[in-house]
Amino acid sequence: MPILDSLEAENDPDEVPRPVVAFGLALATPGLELGPHRHRKAQLLLTLRGVLTCEVESGLWLVPPNCAIWIPGGALHAIKASGTIEGYNAFIEPADGIGLPASCCTVAVAPLLRELLVRAASLPVDYPESGRESHLVTLLLDEVAAAPVEQLHLPMPANERLRRIIEMMIADPADRGTMASWARRAGLSERSLARILTRETGMSFGRWRQQLAILLALQWMAKGASVQQVALDLGYESAGSFVTMFRKALGTTPGRYMSTLRRTAEPGDDDSSHV
Template identity: 40%
Template sequence: MNNRLTTARSVVFQDYQDIPRPVSMIIVEHDPEPSMIVPRHSHPRAQLAYSVKGTFTLHTEEGAWLVPPNRAVWVPGGVEHEMHARGQAVSNRSLYIQPDASPDLPTECCVIEVSPLMRHLIIEAIDIPLLYDEAGRDGRVMRLILDEICGAPKIPLHVPMPRDARLLRICRALLADPSHDGDIEYWAHHGALGRRTLTRLFRDQTGITFTLWRQQVRLMEALRRLSSGTPVTTVAFDLGYESPSAFSAMFRRVMGKTPRHYLGRSDMDLD
């Protein structure tokens, strides 16, 4: 660890892996770019990346997770991952956590709800020294953050990724353009395999049908657009829904809330 980290923070995530404390935090800001990618990497500590502003996607060999504002994604230590964002400013607070900090921490990648308490604790932690007093108030704040992570509800903003190269070609194309209106025959041709092979192999390797996987990708894209201020009506039609009400019904069925209530916005054009 660079000695200057005892008094100043770094913007390099590797500098936070050996700090002799259970939890450390880095603040990351990205200006709007057509396509921003944090290249594939891993680190010994687990990471909780909390989105303050903007929406990004975490990618691993196992799947992709969407992280809207005021939610967070958990990445266990040692898991190779990369982060993508498109056309928007992104601001996040990444907590790096020792693997043995708590036995109740998640063991797999997941997106979690960030409670109002956790949000305020993370804000408070910004001013906590890197080498904080573990037995004092700062240490208690960090332990309470751990408790909040362990008890946080998980959100179904994830799609599993297949291993077959032909299916991966299809999935990556859909992740790049979720609004593509090609039917299953089109995607079978895109992957250079038959329709029956596509449907059978996709279920075998992901545990869900191709149709359900595609619906989940579109939900994730809808959240990304809604988070950036796109009206519900525009999102619904762009993603192929017959009406805004049909889209909102699907959203509520999966997320348990309407788009307006999920994103905490009163200016949306439709529930």
């Protein structure tokens, strides 16, 4: 398959009679948005450079460098990207996805899985379904099933007043208002806000806002923002308090987390010419 300058393939992947259809991506755009749509086949979208956000039914997912989002077949989803995006896109036949995730998730991509995606993207659309190609596809599916899941998911409520709160929070993430103040802005009581948010997302207000802060922080750091700047933009009194929150949530510091994500995606990497 060729390297594409769009998130949409020239051939409809759902119509290609192969268990895996993969292609490379090389996008340079000030802003790209692919509206709500769905595929019969499952989708694995890997970013090597740049950051994607993907809203899948009731959740918002962040895809930073060297991670991939897994979207089950039939799931309604929308994708947004900005800046330079490089990576790989693979569509997987549901019948061949035994052992693969049943729900949407962001997964970390090990070097072997990345190389398998590179190799799969180099195959012709109608590659032979036996021999070396068959072994490559089988190993690719095994590696996707074994990929560790990253906590880069923000459950999204369906309630319109809660969605307005989310829009305001994203527009001004430094606003550290209390739950009571946010409830008043949405015309809700504090108790109603807590009840609806828990029912629709499974999270408390504090936990939900913390997860939003983590996703925004990772998005900004992937674009080059410093920890100090991110802490300031999120309304934290100091970088130290932000780092403490981040470590409690993800088990490591922001710097180490981003270093791990970027380890195999830096300019000059031996595989960068594949994209």
